[in-house]
Amino acid sequence: MGDRAGAGRDWEARRWYSKLAQVPGDPLAGLGRADDRWRRWCQGPRSVPEVVRDRPEPLGAVDWDVVICGGTLGIFVGVALARAGWRVAIVERGALRGREQEWNIARAELRSLLDLNLLEAADLEAAIAREFNPVRVQFSGFEPVWVKNILNLGVSPAKLIASLRQQFLRHGGQLFEQTAVTAVTVHPDGIAIATQPSTGPAIAQGQGATGAYGNEHSQGNGAIANPNPSQVLTSRLAIDAMGHFSPIAQQGRQGRAPDGVCLVVGTCASGFVVNDTADLMVSTTGIADGRQAFWEAFPAGDRDRTTYRFAYCRPTPDAFTLHDLFEDYFQNLSTYQGLEDLDNLIYKRALFGFFPSYRDSPLQPFCDRLLAIGDSSGLQSPLSFGGFGALLRHLPRLVAGLQDALTADCLDRADLAHLLPYQPNLAVTWLFQQAMVVDPSPRDRNGNPDRINQLLGTVFAEMATGGDRVLRPFLQDAVQFGALTETLARITVAHPILTATLLPQLGPIALARWLPHYGALATYSAIAHLTPALRAIAAPLPLSPTQHYHLKQQLANWRYGAGHE
Numbered sequence: 001m002g003d004r005a006g007a008g009r010d011w012e013a014r015r016w017y018s019k020l021a022q023v024p025g026d027p028l029a030g031l032g033r034a035d036d037r038w039r040r041w042c043q044g045p046r047s048v049p050e051v052v053r054d055r056p057e058p059l060g061a062v063d064w065d066v067v068i069c070g071g072t073l074g075i076f077v078g079v080a081l082a083r084a085g086w087r088v089a090i091v092e093r094g095a096l097r098g099r100e101q102e103w104n105i106a107r108a109e110l111r112s113l114l115d116l117n118l119l120e121a122a123d124l125e126a127a128i129a130r131e132f133n134p135v136r137v138q139f140s141g142f143e144p145v146w147v148k149n150i151l152n153l154g155v156s157p158a159k160l161i162a163s164l165r166q167q168f169l170r171h172g173g174q175l176f177e178q179t180a181v182t183a184v185t186v187h188p189d190g191i192a193i194a195t196q197p198s199t200g201p202a203i204a205q206g207q208g209a210t211g212a213y214g215n216e217h218s219q220g221n222g223a224i225a226n227p228n229p230s231q232v233l234t235s236r237l238a239i240d241a242m243g244h245f246s247p248i249a250q251q252g253r254q255g256r257a258p259d260g261v262c263l264v265v266g267t268c269a270s271g272f273v274v275n276d277t278a279d280l281m282v283s284t285t286g287i288a289d290g291r292q293a294f295w296e297a298f299p300a301g302d303r304d305r306t307t308y309r310f311a312y313c314r315p316t317p318d319a320f321t322l323h324d325l326f327e328d329y330f331q332n333l334s335t336y337q338g339l340e341d342l343d344n345l346i347y348k349r350a351l352f353g354f355f356p357s358y359r360d361s362p363l364q365p366f367c368d369r370l371l372a373i374g375d376s377s378g379l380q381s382p383l384s385f386g387g388f389g390a391l392l393r394h395l396p397r398l399v400a401g402l403q404d405a406l407t408a409d410c411l412d413r414a415d416l417a418h419l420l421p422y423q424p425n426l427a428v429t430w431l432f433q434q435a436m437v438v439d440p441s442p443r444d445r446n447g448n449p450d451r452i453n454q455l456l457g458t459v460f461a462e463m464a465t466g467g468d469r470v471l472r473p474f475l476q477d478a479v480q481f482g483a484l485t486e487t488l489a490r491i492t493v494a495h496p497i498l499t500a501t502l503l504p505q506l507g508p509i510a511l512a513r514w515l516p517h518y519g520a521l522a523t524y525s526a527i528a529h530l531t532p533a534l535r536a537i538a539a540p541l542p543l544s545p546t547q548h549y550h551l552k553q554q555l556a557n558w559r560y561g562a563g564h565e
């Protein structure tokens, strides 16, 4: 696979690929590291070090209620809990500082930050770098579908996290920066988190899957650096917010390779014709080189544009690499953006990452007193690489649940599993990811190159007929039973031949795996409608704090699992 990355690149691609080398921060080195890591994942299961251990002896008095390992998304939960009076510490390997590259999200999804009083409205507004509309979904050979107010804000993680950091410190939280979590010991009455001064990245960038976002480099603000050498923090609960490659999550997954992966590359550049629209998912080509690639594009900063090329695959030894995808990106970018050539673009950042997803998600707690949030938890759709958006969607439920769990001392493994529940609305989307993966078999690789475009173009055209009510839940990673069933029915009736060819392509195993999730989605949807009544029935019951916690979580989980919030 590594040789393939170097071979067969045409002159034009190489020329523009070499332009990447001029982006500050040496993105090519980061890209090389990311691809090395990706190749290792493609080799199958790996042995992983044991960082979490159980000890039978009691720990005694602890210093913290919650220690959060990893600060990028961890700070969101950290502020909420510190505000509520819990003793919270965050341990961050770098400096707690968000990346420059914007996160895209919808305004409505930011609402939870204000509802939970994590930020002042003015601070949130100040973090919104760009707002734009409409947003396009289009597949080669099909008409565009335009939507509004989906992923149509660019939010500056640097500003957002700077404001959250202030709030966290103001509410008594303690930040250990440049401090890496090295081991976790679970005792019957507490959890001990061993740390040591970090030689890791100097900034915490929200790097997602790779730890590399091109030109972001150390700005060493030196605030609240941890002056202590190695130390052990003791707590009632530890939260793993160390991202997809968290050593704790790796142990929880026992080194298993992911079931599906989304590879993403792109740049943020100036020099495009000013364009205030965005692309959520656009294809300009069919299946080529064993993949179906898509585009995503967002206005960024004042006049810049972020463009991504992404494709889904399985981690197999012959899977394509980030290098392959970057080559494809530069070869097709000018056609996609309607540019004569790429000479006028000034690249500010190179962006790349790979996003593993596992069928058995979210990752269930595998010991007491330890809970995952953010990318390490796998509580997001296998279709999207919007981990920030996924956390915000669940934040009200998570924060309320964590507080109830701490109050009722419901911190064992089974209790914490309520906070990472099975979500049928995410599980059903596995089939959609599979439908966009090109199988390595010659039949699939050399078959109709437009089959994925035809499928997606048809599905989205039918969804558009159903209007926002049908389209929106799909695009916002909150699939709902009614909208899904309506879409499936429309497609089966209007496009029987497409349906008949799709079923054998997906195969009986994938379908057999999918049907129980679809059934669960129906059940969750039915129960979700009853939750107000169930809540009213339960209100007068003399429940213990533990029973109250369990019931409240179960009611919330039915609603979220049905795609409601």
Ligand SMILES: Cc1cc2nc3c(=O)[nH]c(=O)nc-3n(C[C@H](O)[C@H](O)[C@H](O)COP(=O)(O)OP(=O)(O)OC[C@H]3O[C@@H](n4cnc5c(N)ncnc54)[C@H](O)[C@@H]3O)c2cc1C
Residues within 6 Å of the ligand: 069, 070, 071, 072, 073, 074, 091, 092, 093, 094, 102, 103, 104, 105, 179, 180, 181, 182, 203, 204, 205, 206, 207, 208, 209, 210, 241, 242, 243, 244, 246, 264, 351, 352, 353, 354, 373, 374, 375, 376, 385, 386, 387, 388, 389, 390
């Ligand atoms: C190219 C790209 C574009 C993206 N665009 C969007 C978008 O538009 N919208 C969106 O919602 N999401 C987007 N994402 C996803 C988003 O960036 C991630 O979901 C989010 O950063 C996940 O945060 P996290 O805190 O869970 O993990 P990470 O971002 O990986 O952060 C983990 C943190 O843990 C720290 N850490 C790691 N190991 C240790 C250790 N041993 N000890 C202490 N600390 C440790 C790291 O320094 C880091 O701060 C994008 C990602 C990429 C790669």
